[in-house]
Amino acid sequence: MGADKNLPILVTGASGYIASWIVQYLLEEGYHVRGTVRSTKAYAKIEHLQKMQEKFPDMLDLFEADLMKPGSFDEAAKGCQVVIHTASPFFIQKIKDPQKQLIEPALQGTKNVLNAVNNSSTVERVVLTSSCAAIYGDNADIELIEGGIYTEEHWNTSSSLAHNPYSYSKTVAEKAGWEMQKESGKWTLTTINPGFVMGPSLSNRSDGTSQTYMIDLMNGKFKSGAPDLHFGVVDVRDVAMAHVKAALNYRASGRHICVGEHASFLDFANILREEFPKHKLPKKNAPKFLMYIVGPLMGVNWRFINRNIGIKLNFDNSYIKEDLGMQFMPLKQTLIDHAKQLIQSGLVADKK
Numbered sequence: 001m002g003a004d005k006n007l008p009i010l011v012t013g014a015s016g017y018i019a020s021w022i023v024q025y026l027l028e029e030g031y032h033v034r035g036t037v038r039s040t041k042a043y044a045k046i047e048h049l050q051k052m053q054e055k056f057p058d059m060l061d062l063f064e065a066d067l068m069k070p071g072s073f074d075e076a077a078k079g080c081q082v083v084i085h086t087a088s089p090f091f092i093q094k095i096k097d098p099q100k101q102l103i104e105p106a107l108q109g110t111k112n113v114l115n116a117v118n119n120s121s122t123v124e125r126v127v128l129t130s131s132c133a134a135i136y137g138d139n140a141d142i143e144l145i146e147g148g149i150y151t152e153e154h155w156n157t158s159s160s161l162a163h164n165p166y167s168y169s170k171t172v173a174e175k176a177g178w179e180m181q182k183e184s185g186k187w188t189l190t191t192i193n194p195g196f197v198m199g200p201s202l203s204n205r206s207d208g209t210s211q212t213y214m215i216d217l218m219n220g221k222f223k224s225g226a227p228d229l230h231f232g233v234v235d236v237r238d239v240a241m242a243h244v245k246a247a248l249n250y251r252a253s254g255r256h257i258c259v260g261e262h263a264s265f266l267d268f269a270n271i272l273r274e275e276f277p278k279h280k281l282p283k284k285n286a287p288k289f290l291m292y293i294v295g296p297l298m299g300v301n302w303r304f305i306n307r308n309i310g311i312k313l314n315f316d317n318s319y320i321k322e323d324l325g326m327q328f329m330p331l332k333q334t335l336i337d338h339a340k341q342l343i344q345s346g347l348v349a350d351k352k
């Protein structure tokens with residue numbers, strides 16, 4: 001059993017980095033897509049979606065919706081068969097009011113979207129973009145994990161409003177999703193839990209967190225030393241494809257850790273240097289004592305440094321391979337394609 005091409009699929013936050021690829025893949029597969037955006041007049045944010053509308057006439061409709069407005073998603077969800085809920089604020093620095101900026105839009109937003117699903121008589125399935133941030137909080141948490149490897153069984157228990165609030169927002173939003181699914185029972189839920197997402201963007205925006213990290217790395221911000229941060233990494237195109245597979249295959253179920261490889265910032269730099277030797281990429285890690293000095297100036301506190309710098313992560317990605325048939329792109333391809341996109345967009349200097 002799977003999705004029917006006669007009924008539209010709703011993608012929330014359609015202008016976003018991950019969602020834009022989801023929309024493109026669904027259109028290429030011949031599905032009618034509805035995308036929500038905060039404003040249909042924010043042309044710079046939705047330019048790439050308007051190009052998709054020209055390429056796939058009558059196949060992509062844009063609706064205005066805001067996570068903080070109850071009832072905002074009702075009209076867009078009416079008549080849809082599947083809802084892919086990606087919209088959620090994603091930033092980890094310069095947070096002044098975590099409750100208002102992160103928790104409320106993530107949690108209340110998920111509830112608003114799922115209320116729209118409950119109010120529609122047609123939605124059968126919801127795919128929620130969660131995160132590995134709902135699996136773990138600090139890298140040091142891994143020391144408490146039996147076997148030293150994260151699976152879909154694990155939940156983030158160390159994040160809070162005061163510590164890693166973005167990760168906390170993803171955890172409470174995903175939990176609310178599972179609770180609402182259980183209460184309703186009318187639709188099925190599956191989650192995609194990506195690690196750190198890299199790879200080319202379909203828009204020229206530079207304000208997303210994934211974009212910012214790559215722009216800073218390529219433009220020399222870390223030239224004297226990379227923060228020794230370790231991630232589970234995944235290509236944005238693989239993340240989008242995982243959502244599409246989870247949406248179309250009704251047999252897919254549960255949470256899905258979506259990680260292709262494990263790497264640090266320095267690993268990113270070492271891979272990129274081969275292709276971009278003239279860019280000021282770091283050749284070593286910044287010493288930890290320096291992180292304690294410069295971290296707070298960059299909005300990173302000592303507790304974060306203590307519990308994350310220099311600590312490796314380990315994720316088991318076997319379930320997503322088995323349940324969704326996913327295969328992951330090599331990290332080298334992800335990083336090179338990402339850097340090339342940023343050079344083409346003028347966000348990173350072309351030094352060739």
Ligand code: NAP
Pocket residue numbers: 012013014015016017018019037038039045065066067068086087088089090105129130131132170193194195196197198208209210
């Ligand atoms: P993004 O480009 O910043 O996308 C976030 C989307 O959420 C944007 O479309 C944004 O709309 C929308 N949004 C934020 N606040 C909203 C509000 N109040 N009302 C309506 N829409 C709102 O970032 P992304 O990386 O694609 O993230 C998409 C999802 O993936 C998020 O749920 C994020 O937590 C998750 N995720 C991302 C990563 C990663 O490394 N990138 C990793 C794991 C999980 P505007 O375009 O109007 O700002």
